[in-house]
Amino acid sequence: MRYHRPLRMTIAIASDHAGFRYKTAIVRHLAALGHETIDFGTSSTEAVDYPDFIHLAAAAVADGRCERGIVLGGSGNGEAMAANRHRGVRCALCWSEDIARLARAHNDANMIAMGERTIAEDLAIRIVDAWLTTPFEGGRHVARIRKLDE
Numbered sequence: 001m002r003y004h005r006p007l008r009m010t011i012a013i014a015s016d017h018a019g020f021r022y023k024t025a026i027v028r029h030l031a032a033l034g035h036e037t038i039d040f041g042t043s044s045t046e047a048v049d050y051p052d053f054i055h056l057a058a059a060a061v062a063d064g065r066c067e068r069g070i071v072l073g074g075s076g077n078g079e080a081m082a083a084n085r086h087r088g089v090r091c092a093l094c095w096s097e098d099i100a101r102l103a104r105a106h107n108d109a110n111m112i113a114m115g116e117r118t119i120a121e122d123l124a125i126r127i128v129d130a131w132l133t134t135p136f137e138g139g140r141h142v143a144r145i146r147k148l149d150e
Contacts, residue, residue: 008034008035008036009035009036009066009067009068009132010035010036010037010038010065010066010067011030011035011036011037011038011066011067011068011069011070012037012038012040012056012057012058012060012061012065012066012068012069012070012111013026013027013030013037013038013039013040013057013069013070013071013072014039014040014041014042014053014054014056014057014069014070014071014072014079015041015042015050015053015071015072015073015079015116016042016048016049016050016053016054016072016073016074016079017042017044017045017046017047017048018045018072018073018074018115018116018117019071019072019073019074019076019079019114019115019116020042020043020044020045020072020116021045021116021121022072022114022116022121022124023039023070023072025121025124025125026070026072026124026125026128027039029125029128030128033132038057038060038065038066040053040054040056040057040060041053041056050073050078050079050082051078051082053071054071054078054079054082054083055082055083055085055086057069057070057071057083057111058071058082058083058084058085058086058089058091058111059086061083061086061088061089061110061111062086062087062088062089067110068110068111068132069083069089069091069110069111069112070111070112070113070114070128071083071091071111071112071113071114072113072114072115072116072124073113073115073116074115074116074117074118075115075117075118076093076094076095076113076114076115076118077093077113077115079091079113080092080093080113083111083113087149088110088149089110089111090107090108090109090110090111090145090148091109091110091111091112091113092107092109092111092112092113093112093113093114093115094112094113094114094127094131095114095115095118095119095127096123096127097123097126097127097129097130098130099127100112100127100128100130100131100134101130101131101134103131104130104131104134104135104136105134105135105136105137105141106137106141107141107144107145107148108136108141108145109131112127112128112131114127
């Protein structure tokens, strides 16, 4: 698989209370790489309803304000489900670097979801890096992506 340094991107990011700590670390990491982030909340570990924040981030990816998006929660499952309600969003639940690479290479994932309660923080950062640096392979995958977006 080919890897490349991604161009500077604007990345939507959102979490619920259970993903807040990783969201903060990922924002710092993305800034150090030269990316701009738009943080759609939440802003603390106080309990909130994840759809309120995830829908905002996914809408920003769907309408083109952001090239990509990252959403976080306790498991990442609900966050992925909420993001995927938006036409044109392909949000992959990622728990390893390999899953992140495949989500980009084969599924052209423009968003990823992760669970703070399920993976270590350093792994979350590595997942982000794998996802950012893996290009979409195109080819046989293009028709499948079109079917998702229909």
